[in-house]
Amino acid sequence: VTVLFGTETGNAEMVADDIASALGEFDIEATVVGMEDFDVADLAASGTVVLVTSTYGEGELPATTQPFFDAMKAAEPDLTGLRFGAFGLGDSTYDTYNN
Numbered sequence: 001v002t003v004l005f006g007t008e009t010g011n012a013e014m015v016a017d018d019i020a021s022a023l024g025e026f027d028i029e030a031t032v033v034g035m036e037d038f039d040v041a042d043l044a045a046s047g048t049v050v051l052v053t054s055t056y057g058e059g060e061l062p063a064t065t066q067p068f069f070d071a072m073k074a075a076e077p078d079l080t081g082l083r084f085g086a087f088g089l090g091d092s093t094y095d096t097y098n099n
Contacts, residue, residue: 001030002046004038006053006065012089016052019087035068040075044082054089 001023005016013034020030035053043049053065061069 001028001048001050002038003030003032003050003052004035004068005032005051006035006062006068008054008056008062008064012052012054012062012087015087015089016050019050019052034064036064038068040068040071040077043072044077044079046082048083050085050087052087052089056090059090059094 001020003016003020003023005012007013013032016032020032023030030050035051054062056062
């Protein structure tokens with residue numbers, strides 16, 4: 001399992017580490033990688049991916065995630081068969097929470 005995170009303050013990275021640790025308790029190998037360090041070309045071959053990211057400001061993505069999402073839009077990789085999960089972090093008191 002590849003656990004990708006995007007963060008401004010480090011919280012999403014901590015959650016990604018927690019997810020990897022929890023998977024390890026079930027003997028599932030997980031690798032934690034920042035989205036800014038992950039090559040989109042490797043996504044389809046990853047098998048299972050968990051995306052962990054926060055929102056900030058007016059619901060924007062962290063700056064560290066932008067290159068990943070730009071590369072996804074440009075490459076439009078075939079993700080047929082890719083299993084994935086997504087975890088969104090933010091403050092639910094804001095109207096723009098995870099929008």
